[in-house]
Amino acid sequence: MPKVSSVVVPYASYLRVYEPLAAFPEPERSHWARYARRADRPSYQDELRRSLTDLLPTPPVPVPVHESSDAFVLDVDGVVCVCPWRTRLRGWQALGDLAEELPGPVLDAVLPPVVRRQAAQDYERWMARNPDARPWIRTSTWHVPLNWFVLVADEERAYDKGSDEAPPTLRYRTPMVQARRRVARGLRAMRDMIDEGPLIDGLVDVGRWLEEFHPRSLVELDYGGLVHVLPGDQLDGDHSAADVAEGIEALRTGDEGAAGEAYGRLVERWRAVRDRRSAN
Numbered sequence: 001m002p003k004v005s006s007v008v009v010p011y012a013s014y015l016r017v018y019e020p021l022a023a024f025p026e027p028e029r030s031h032w033a034r035y036a037r038r039a040d041r042p043s044y045q046d047e048l049r050r051s052l053t054d055l056l057p058t059p060p061v062p063v064p065v066h067e068s069s070d071a072f073v074l075d076v077d078g079v080v081c082v083c084p085w086r087t088r089l090r091g092w093q094a095l096g097d098l099a100e101e102l103p104g105p106v107l108d109a110v111l112p113p114v115v116r117r118q119a120a121q122d123y124e125r126w127m128a129r130n131p132d133a134r135p136w137i138r139t140s141t142w143h144v145p146l147n148w149f150v151l152v153a154d155e156e157r158a159y160d161k162g163s164d165e166a167p168p169t170l171r172y173r174t175p176m177v178q179a180r181r182r183v184a185r186g187l188r189a190m191r192d193m194i195d196e197g198p199l200i201d202g203l204v205d206v207g208r209w210l211e212e213f214h215p216r217s218l219v220e221l222d223y224g225g226l227v228h229v230l231p232g233d234q235l236d237g238d239h240s241a242a243d244v245a246e247g248i249e250a251l252r253t254g255d256e257g258a259a260g261e262a263y264g265r266l267v268e269r270w271r272a273v274r275d276r277r278s279a280n
Contacts, residue, residue: 011225014044015138015148015206017176018074018081023214032082036073044072044224047085062111063091063119076218083136083220090135092123101141134212143270146244147202148221150186151179151210154242161232170223170235176210179219183207189251193259229276240266 021029021036035041047070064087072083095116098107127133140148152172162168183203190200210219227235247262 011229012139012141013144013148013226014220014222014224015140015151016072016083016220016222017136017210017213018072018076018083018218018220019136019214020076020079020081020216023217024082031069032071032073032084033080035069035071036080036082041073042070044222047087062095062115063122064088074218079216081218085137086135089133090137090139092119092126093135094139095119095123134209136213138206138209142226142274142276144221144223144226144240145202146240146266146270147199147206149241149244149266150182150203150248151206151219152182152221152241153178153245154239157239157241159235161236162227168227168232168235170227170238172221172241174219176213176215176217176219180207180210183210185252186248189248193251193254193256226273230273238269240269 021033024032066088068085068087070085072085074081074083095111098111098116102110152174156172156174158169158171158173160166160169183206187200187203187207190203194200223230223235230238243262243266247259247266250256250258250262
């Protein structure tokens with residue numbers, strides 16, 4: 001779920017998993033089968049608007065009272081695949097990240113301590129009843145984590161410049177088996193050449209998350225709201241997945257110089273994006 005704040009504009013990217021209907025137990029499977037036939041399914045912008053609307057009351061509602069019954073739906077070679085929103089679970093998880101995103105006084109002004117304490121207690125009770133719960137969607141504000149690009153390939157990149165009626169889009173989609181294979185290859189290459197650190201830890205974490213889903217799922221990396229802040233020429237020239245793949249291949253062959261150059265391009269590109277945050 002986008003990081004909740006009335007101060008920071010939620011320019012967010014998303015990593016989503018779409019599972020086939022067969023992965024869901026009844027009665028949820030039947031619910032999603034009926035849902036997939038609807039012609040009026042909401043978009044990710046609708047999801048964002050709903051989450052922001054909850055912040056308008058006083059006090060704000062950081063986590064929905066009821067779990068969402070909405071999802072994103074794809075037809076993958078004739079197989080219906082579903083990515084449930086699970087906004088309540090993601091709201092709790094996003095709330096836990098806010099302390100790292102906002103200074104204390106700003107955080108208290110946006111979400112008073114009593115509201116955060118109540119939400120934390122609700123989450124603890126809910127997790128005790130649902131210990132195996134996990135989200136189908138991961139969110140990152142103001143950048144795309146570099147470890148996400150390990151999962152996809154440049155040839156899976158789809159960029160639409162948009163029009164007056166529709167915003168631009170930039171996304172990658174890949175079969176789950178490919179994403180898992182790339183995680184394993186990436187980890188082998190990194191561990192052979194670099195010390196443990198945030199990059200490896202992040203890739204291990206996302207790899208464990210992928211293991212929780214059906215092997216015939218689809219993984220989607222979506223630039224989401226970032227397309228509204230990045231110039232068209234920058235989006236058009238952004239081939240971060242290719243840079244990541246080049247860096248991993250350089251590590252695998254022992255070419256530290258080439259790996260450093262690829263990593264440098266990535267860091268510079270995404271530092272420029274994140275710098276826009278402080279300018280807004």
